[in-house]
Amino acid sequence: MNPGARADRAPRLVRPYAVTGGRSRPTRNTLDLITVVRVRHLPPPPVAMAPTELSPEQERVVAICRDGGLTVAEIAAQLSLPVSVTKVVVSDLVDGGLVTAQAPPPPTHLAAAYAQQTDALLERVLDGLRNL
Numbered sequence: 001m002n003p004g005a006r007a008d009r010a011p012r013l014v015r016p017y018a019v020t021g022g023r024s025r026p027t028r029n030t031l032d033l034i035t036v037v038r039v040r041h042l043p044p045p046p047v048a049m050a051p052t053e054l055s056p057e058q059e060r061v062v063a064i065c066r067d068g069g070l071t072v073a074e075i076a077a078q079l080s081l082p083v084s085v086t087k088v089v090v091s092d093l094v095d096g097g098l099v100t101a102q103a104p105p106p107p108t109h110l111a112a113a114y115a116q117q118t119d120a121l122l123e124r125v126l127d128g129l130r131n132l
Contacts, residue, residue: 031087036069036102037061054098057081057089062098069102 039062054062057079064070064078076086093099 030103031072031091031101032103033071033073033083034104035072035090036104037065037072037075037090037093038069038100038102039066040098040100055089058093058098061089061093065099072101 060079061075064075070078072083072086072090075090076083079086079089081089090099090101094101
């Protein structure tokens with residue numbers, strides 16, 4: 001086998017600080033694991049990044065989010081990157097106007113009531129286990 005052929009198939013190892021340009025924090029603190037990221041279908045604003053300025057990771061985020069929204073956690077899994085690094089990449093894309101990031105809706109009154117019922121049920125189960 002040709003030694004050069006093996007090098008072509010070897011996985012590329014890029015350190016997280018190289019992906020983020022040495023930054024450890026995203027410019028947007030509103031990104032969390034369940035923030036939904038979507039590609040903008042409107043013409044980008046004048047300050048948007050040109051496609052040639054995108055890193056390979058940014059290009060991949062745009063490609064995988066093109067057909068529908070993905071959460072930050074799903075993007076991190078598909079890129080095989082830590083969530084903290086993914087947040088920096090996504091926040092740069094949001095700042096460049098290429099994607100939007102929509103925070104999950106706040107819990108509703110029904111969700112809060114459901115959580116209270118679930119907590120009560122778990123307390124009863126725990127009490128039952130202690131009595132065994």
